[in-house]
Amino acid sequence: xxxxxxxxxxxxxxxxSSVSWFCEHxxxxxxxxxxxxxxxxxxxxxxxxxxxxxxDDLLLRGFSDVTVLDVSEASLAAAQDRLGGKSTQxxxxxxxxxxxxxxxxxxxxxxxxxxxHFLTDxxxxxxxxxxxxxxxxxxxHVLLATFALDGPEQCSHLPVVRYDEGGLQxxxxxxxxxxxxxxxxxxxxxxxxxxxxxxxxTRAA
Numbered sequence: 194x195x196x197x198x199x200x201x202x203x204x205x206x207x208x209x210s211s212v213s214w215f216c217e218h219x220x221x222x223x224x225x226x227x228x229x230x231x232x233x234x235x236x237x238x239x240x241x242x243x244x245x246x247x248x249d250d251l252l253l254r255g256f257s258d259v260t261v262l263d264v265s266e267a268s269l270a271a272a273q274d275r276l277g278g279k280s281t282q283x284x285x286x287x288x289x290x291x292x293x294x295x296x297x298x299x300x301x302x303x304x305x306x307x308x309x310h311f312l313t314d315x316x317x318x319x320x321x322x323x324x325x326x327x328x329x330x331x332x333x334h335v336l337l338a339t340f341a342l343d344g345p346e347q348c349s350h351l352p353v354v355r356y357d358e359g360g361l362q363x364x365x366x367x368x369x370x371x372x373x374x375x376x377x378x379x380x381x382x383x384x385x386x387x388x389x390x391x392x393x394x395t396r397a398a
Contacts, residue, residue, distance in 0.1 A: 196289060196311075200243070200265035203349055209244035209271040213348065213381040214307055219247055221377045221391050222304065222336055229334055233257055235301035238328070240290050241308030243268030244275070252279055260300075262286040262293065291320045295328040303328070303335045307389075309364075310339035310353040318364055326368055334395060335369065337361060341376055341388040361392050369394040 209215065231237070233255045239247050242261035251259050259282070263269050266287045273280040286293065290308065303325060312318045329335065340348070340355045347353060356364075358374045373393045378386050 197264045199349070199351070200263070201267050204244065204265050204267035204271060209268070209275075211382050212244075213383065213385070213387070214379075215244075215382055216379060217246060218250060219245075219306060221338075221375065221389075222247065222306065223250065225336065225373070225391075225393055226302070226334075229302075231256070231301060231334075236260070236299050236330075237302040238262060238295075238300045238304070240303060240305040242272070242304075244271035245306070246275075247304065247306070248272060248283055249276065252276070252282060257282065260284040260286060262288060262290055264289045290324060291317055293324065295324060297327055298330050300328055301330050301333050303333065305336070306338040307340075307348070309337060310355065311348070311351060313352050313354055322365055325365070329396065331396060334393065335365075336391065336393055337365075338377070338389050338391045341390040344388040344390075356390055358390070358392060361390070365394060368397055370397050 234257055236258040237251060237256055238260040240262050242248060243263040243265060248259060248261050261283055269285050269287060309321060312321055340353055342355050342357050344355050358371055362371050371392060371394055375391045377389045377391050379389050380386055
């Protein structure tokens with residue numbers, strides 16, 4: 194089963210609020226983003242955003258140029274249903290990020306909570322970083338969250354790659370600079386605890 198079919202099946206079988214990665218509000222992301230002085234009109238992309246409530250919080254904070262990208266149409270439909278009429282304020286993109294034709298040097302914030310760690314193939318990770326390099330604005334921020342070294346070895350029956358700060362820096366390469374990192378313990382809807390690593394990168398000077 195390819196990536197698209199896998200995630201389509203997950204979101205067709207389970208309510209969005211019951212998947213292990215669900216969190217009502219991603220406070221770890223907002224503790225950083227709120228300090229970055231982003232303008233309401235700054236372009237933001239949530240990569241693998243799916244049914245996440247992050248888009249809800251973006252709209253509540255007044256951001257008006259929001260893109261949510263996910264390979265699963267079913268996951269985006271769940272978010273659209275939840276938002277109701279507000280969903281028209283968001284650009285919804287159904288595509289694998291590795292194959293997307295994203296605009297050059299556009300996004301002031303690229304957020305990815307738990308897509309990158311599913312890329313177990315070296316070539317896929319290189320393709321992802323090239324998309325990021327091409328699409329991030331010169332003064333853009335990258336908020337990248339993956340499983341930490343003591344996090345799960347699998348998620349949704351798929352293998353993952355676990356990271357520390359050095360590992361993520363090595364993957365992104367010399368074009369990006371690690372500004373800050375934080376280990377975050379996520380509690381799943383089933384009550385299990387999972388170790389995530391959140392990292393903030395900017396472009397190298």
